[in-house]
Amino acid sequence: xxxxxxxxxxxxxxxxxxxxxxxxxxxxxxxxxxxxxxxxxxxxxxxxxxxxxxxxxxxxxxxxxxxxxxxxxxxxxxxxxxxxxxxxxxxxxxxxxxxxxxxxxxxxxxxxxxx
Amino acid sequence: xxxxxxxxxxxxxxxxxxxxxxxxxxxxxxxxxxxxxxxxxxxxxxxxxxxxxxxxxxxxxxxxxxxxxxxxxxxxxxxxxxxxxxxxxxxxxxxxxxxxxxxxxxxxxxx
Numbered sequence: 178x179x180x181x182x183x184x185x186x187x188x189x190x191x192x193x194x195x196x197x198x199x200x201x202x203x204x205x206x207x208x209x210x211x212x213x214x215x216x217x218x219x220x221x222x223x224x225x226x227x228x229x230x231x232x233x234x235x236x237x238x239x240x241x242x243x244x245x246x247x248x249x250x251x252x253x254x255x256x257x258x259x260x261x262x263x264x265x266x267x268x269x270x271x272x273x274x275x276x277x278x279x280x281x282x283x284x285x286x287x288x289x290x291x292x
Numbered sequence: 293x294x295x296x297x298x299x300x301x302x303x304x305x306x307x308x309x310x311x312x313x314x315x316x317x318x319x320x321x322x323x324x325x326x327x328x329x330x331x332x333x334x335x336x337x338x339x340x341x342x343x344x345x346x347x348x349x350x351x352x353x354x355x356x357x358x359x360x361x362x363x364x365x366x367x368x369x370x371x372x373x374x375x376x377x378x379x380x381x382x383x384x385x386x387x388x389x390x391x392x393x394x395x396x397x398x399x400x401x402x403x
Contacts, residue, residue, distance in 0.1 A: 181335075283335030
């Protein structure tokens with residue numbers, strides 16, 4: 178596709194459930210980022226992939242959060258045992274080069290609501 | 293990373309220039325200034341970036357002071373569709389490749 182695609186656009190789940198959020202980056206983009214954004218706040222960095230490997234996962238809040246990018250393209254953010262505080266918009270972005278640019282292309286986000 | 297300071301909100305009349313300020317007094321010599329905007333319920337959109345020189349593209353102009361401690365994003369003829377939150381970010385491509393976002397400036401363009 179022409180842009181970064183994220184699915185689902187909206188996800189409502191119950192506390193304690195497992196959730197997967199998918200990101201399909203722009204074709205050929207080697208760097209992929211996950212951010213999350215709470216209401217009224219700027220995006221908060223979670224993890225950055227260069228190819229298949231996580232180059233920086235320092236933003237993942239705890240071990241309930243995990244992300245993979247097995248073939249260097251599509252990425253999945255996985256959240257185990259969801260909590261109400263996980264409710265946010267999860268944003269994915271990709272960039273052309275090896276992460277040396279700050280020009281990122283963002284998707285529309287996946288809005289997660291944990292009841 | 294150098295932090296940025298922006299006014300929380302601004303207003304602008306449609307058709308007039310919108311000048312959005314940003315302070316980044318602790319910026320290092322190899323750090324760039326990036327601007328993004330986020331229209332309600334959409335993902336952030338890259339606008340422009342610069343290191344030392346002023347920059348212009350089809351969306352906006354970026355004016356960076358000589359001491360690099362502050363910058364101004366200029367939307368020359370603001371339209372209603374420019375209503376958004378504008379983020380000024382200092383980016384270090386060397387040892388820290390992630391963008392650190394503040395709260396931005398909420399710009400309201402009024403008819």
